[in-house]
Amino acid sequence: MEDHEILDTENLNELIRIRLEKLSNLIASGKDPFAITSYDKTHSSKDIINGFESLEGQTVQIAGRILSRRMMGKASFAHIMDFEGQLQIYLKIDELGEDAYEEWKKLDIGDIIGVSGKVFKTHKGEVSVNAKSVLLLAKSLLPLPEKWHGLKDNDLRYRQRYVDLIANPEVKQAFITRYKIIKAIRSYLDDNGFIEVETPILSTLAGGASARPFITHHNTLDLSMYMRIAPELYLKRLIVGGFERVYELGRMFRNEGMDIKHNPEFTMMELYQAYTDLDGMIDITQNIFEAVRKAVGAGESITYQGTQISLKAPWKRMSMAEAVKQYAGVDINAMDEKQAKAKAKEMGIALDKGKDSKGFILYEMFDNFVEDKLIDPTFITDYPVEVSPLAKRKQGTEVTHRFELFMYGREMGNAFAELNDPADQKSRFLAQAKLKELGDDEAQPYDEDYVTALEYGLPPTGGLGLGIDRMVMLFTDSISIRDVILYPTMKPKK
Incomplete structure (x- = not known):
């Protein structure tokens, strides 16, 4: 044979x-x-x-x-x-x-x-x-x-990555690129005065993001604990304590759906810098991508899944309302709440209980009709207060100092000018608690200790989170997040 x-x-x-x-x-x-x-x-x-x-x-x-x-x-x-x-x-x-x-x-x-x-x-x-x-x-x-023919059964490839690496040597290169990307991010941040820290993976509250957590149980203390969904609130406590530039790069856990863009266990980098704002976070974001691009030998224009994407800075900026007006043809700023609700119904947008304000409607319009049209890097700014419980409000408005970065129709990063008014933060937490009472499993819990930390004084601070797996997907031309995670989550074989 x-x-x-x-x-x-x-x-x-x-x-x-x-x-x-x-x-x-x-x-x-x-x-x-x-x-x-x-x-x-x-x-x-x-x-x-x-x-x-x-x-x-x-x-x-x-x-x-x-x-x-x-x-x-x-x-x-x-x-x-x-x-x-x-x-x-x-x-x-x-x-x-x-x-x-x-x-x-x-x-x-x-x-x-x-x-x-x-x-x-x-x-x-x-x-x-x-x-x-x-x-x-x-x-x-x-x-x-x-x-x-190599190993082509994707299910078997992900379950037996060791065989995949032998049978498909090009797979190894994706993970070498991943290593280079993470190294480049750390090098950039270290060289610019940031200190890498570690915060709890297990805690009694799952805050810092709108996501459903994994729940476990601590036997000795006999209490429920949660796998972290984000390190944000712990990192900002360090800024309160006197650190001025900190970051953490590690695993996060969210008990949510699985598809080509999502895995329950994923890698994220979050950083916080005192005495800067959203413009500072935009500069850092572009600089990080530039450092990564050079580290992996990519040009200013790359091809992802057959589509050309220009990484040449500065990148486009537009408000969420402007994006919805341009791509969905809806000028929500010219509508009152009743008109906005009628328009949402006309567009087939189902609004959950407690989430029918103009801010929620704008966000749903963006999510359903705009996001997938943003191919070249675009900073979407001015997120509604309702969907940004940790971001500083723009004075006299119902929007926040927040952006999300999109490429190829996917969110790549999220940044705030951090909310440092303890009274406002407490009010936002209480609004989130009401949503949780109405059945929103992703609403954030009330974190009393974090409000206490803010009462001691958080300086003006900019924060940024970047999805590492999606960044690796971009620079390796990988269609699925499972192709850039060595051991993606898999349903057990029967």
């Missing part, structure tokens, strides 16, 4: 039996591969390919997984894969010795080996290693997916 043939269940079971038998024979002969604790690897595949001129004729030791091999009697070629890529090895019976060559022939695709040999280039010009010795380091007891 050729290595690339698709295996039915009967053949698969037989191959597993054969591999287990091979392992048993190895153990019986004192060659248990799982007893080996280390291997002195001197070079990676990339080191050898890129450094061929200086390494030609030199002895190297490499290690990796067998991906393919071609047997030709007393000689054979194979490719092994390590973290950096693939490298060809050449094996001859008169150089390995008959016994060692027989042992080599018994190995399987997927086995992990260490190879010592000299670097050379074949007649076809492929950099290779002429093997002098081969050591089995780990036995693969399960066959790899059919090699010509």
Whole structure:
């Protein structure tokens, strides 16, 4: 049977039996591969390919997984894969010795080996290693997916990411890019005087965002606790305490729906800076994306899912009311509340109990008819007070100093000039509590201690939150959030 043939269940079971038998024979002969604790690897595949001129004729030791091999009697070629890529090895019976060559022939695709040999280039010009010795380091007891087509079943890819990374090497690159993005964000913030901190993941209140939390139970204290939905209120307490620039980059948890843009467990970066405003947050947002763009080698114009997106700053700004007027044809500022309700009904917008004010109506119009039309980076400003319980109100208006950043019809970030008036904050919390009483599971709880913190004095402060997973999706051209999370949430198999 050729290595690339698709295996039915009967053949698969037989191959597993054969591999287990091979392992048993190895153990019986004192060659248990799982007893080996280390291997002195001197070079990676990339080191050898890129450094061929200086390494030609030199002895190297490499290690990796067998991906393919071609047997030709007393000689054979194979490719092994390590973290950096693939490298060809050449094996001859008169150089390995008959016994060692027989042992080599018994190995399987997927086995992990260490190879010592000299670097050379074949007649076809492929950099290779002429093997002098081969050591089995780990036995693969399960066959790899059919090699010509890779692992295409998305459900299986996400459940068994380890197999996905072997079968689809390009997947690894997305997570290397993710690492570069996170590193670039941290480097930018560190270089600009921000201090990275850690705040609780478990707490007795789930505040800082409008979202449904995960609930757990602390046995010793016998009380319910919540997985954090956002670190905002803890970070702003630090500004009260005298920190002036702080950030946190980590996991958040929201007990909500799952689709290509949402995973219950996701990564977010939040920062807070004293003595700045929304313009300061806009500058930081553009600077972070510029730092990320350079770190991953992207141009000022990128292609996402076939659509060109210009990242050249400055980015467009428009108020939510302006956006609704331009894209939905509704001038809500020219309407009273009764007219706004009638227009919402005409547009098919269902308004929940307690959420039928002009501010809620404007937000629903934007959400339903505008958001998906914002392709190039756009800052949507002037969010209604009703949907912005933690943002500072614009004097004499019913809107706030808040923006959300949109690209390709998706929210990428959220920022406020932070509400620091304790009386106003208390009133907003009470309004949220009423919504919760009416059945809104995403309304924010009343946080008495946070109001107390504000009473000690929070300086004028700007805050920003960026969705890391969506940023990685953008720069890796990934259609689903599951493609940029190593272990996305999956429904258990029955």
